[in-house]
Amino acid sequence: MNNSIETFANFSGVMNEFESIKNWSRLCNISQTGHTDFNIVCIIIGNSSIKLSEFRNFTDKISSNIRFDLSVTCEDGIIHFPWPFRADKLHRIYIKDCRIKDYRTDYKNPLIDSIPDTIKYLQMENVTTILRIKETYDSIPIADSPITRATECGPENAFSIIRRGKR
Ligand SMILES: *[C@@H]1O[C@H](CO)[C@@H](O)[C@H](O)[C@H]1NC(C)=O
Ligand SMILES: *[C@@H]1O[C@H](CO)[C@@H](O)[C@H](O)[C@H]1NC(C)=O
Ligand SMILES: *[C@@H]1O[C@H](CO)[C@@H](O)[C@H](O)[C@H]1NC(C)=O
Ligand SMILES: *[C@@H]1O[C@H](CO)[C@@H](O)[C@H](O)[C@H]1NC(C)=O
Ligand SMILES: *[C@@H]1O[C@H](CO)[C@@H](O)[C@H](O)[C@H]1NC(C)=O
Ligand SMILES: *[C@@H]1O[C@H](CO)[C@@H](O)[C@H](O)[C@H]1NC(C)=O
Ligand SMILES: CC(=O)N[C@H]1CO[C@H](CO)[C@@H](O)[C@@H]1O
Numbered sequence: 001m002n003n004s005i006e007t008f009a010n011f012s013g014v015m016n017e018f019e020s021i022k023n024w025s026r027l028c029n030i031s032q033t034g035h036t037d038f039n040i041v042c043i044i045i046g047n048s049s050i051k052l053s054e055f056r057n058f059t060d061k062i063s064s065n066i067r068f069d070l071s072v073t074c075e076d077g078i079i080h081f082p083w084p085f086r087a088d089k090l091h092r093i094y095i096k097d098c099r100i101k102d103y104r105t106d107y108k109n110p111l112i113d114s115i116p117d118t119i120k121y122l123q124m125e126n127v128t129t130i131l132r133i134k135e136t137y138d139s140i141p142i143a144d145s146p147i148t149r150a151t152e153c154g155p156e157n158a159f160s161i162i163r164r165g166k167r
Contacts, residue, residue: 028043044078048077
């Protein structure tokens with residue numbers, strides 16, 4: 001009985017925070033799949049887009065025992081997801097048919113190394129990166145401006161990383 005009350009408390013807290021990230025709450029459905037597990041399923045349609053930075057702000061406000069599984073499928077939409085997609089409490093990430101912008105914008109961002117590396121499963125199918133010239137240029141590692149460990153190693157705690165048809 002007390003468990004279900006706790007679950008409910010967690011559920012409504014997470015739901016309320018999720019509602020506040022506008023494009024995400026419009027394009028995604030969130031559901032609770034376990035005591036501390038939530039599943040977020042997004043379909044990015046038309047000229048819609050979502051930003052991983054907004055998702056980070058969201059997970060930062062959620063209590064630490066929660067885990068999120070995120071599935072993003074694009075139907076023409078675009079996602080702003082900088083590699084290596086790090087966000088606290090993000091457990092599983094699946095991306096399909098998406099064009100990814102800002103893929104390299106965090107290559108040299110030292111703050112990324114301080115975000116917990118929580119991804120256990122990563123899968124990308126048929127994704128394309130859209131690189132701006134400046135982004136490409138700025139992300140090239142040079143002696144006094146290296147890329148971060150996070151960029152180089154990707155998710156280091158992952159059991160499984162699958163990429164199919166990445167261009
Ligand atoms: C929930 O109930 C169990 C026993 O029914 C008890 O051991 C536990 O401490 C309770 N948890 C909370 C947070 O009240
Ligand atoms: C969210 O749920 C609604 C109602 O069940 C459904 O119509 C919609 O397609 C779902 N959206 C996503 C992204 O799964
Ligand atoms: C996409 O954006 C254009 C221009 O802003 C707008 O006219 C159009 O309705 C949008 N399409 C969708 C599917 O949202
Ligand atoms: C939400 O999406 C619209 C168009 O899809 C975009 O113009 C806007 O910048 C997005 N808002 C945020 C906060 O990402
Ligand atoms: C995330 O939160 C920080 C600090 O509250 C804020 O400055 C930033 O604009 C937010 N980013 C997004 C994409 O909402
Ligand atoms: C791959 O993704 C593109 C959109 O980026 C889509 O138009 C295409 O149909 C997808 N291909 C397959 C085989 O699903
Ligand atoms: C966001 C939220 O309400 N989290 C709570 C979830 O439940 C645990 C106890 O089971 C609380 O400690 C959290 O504060």
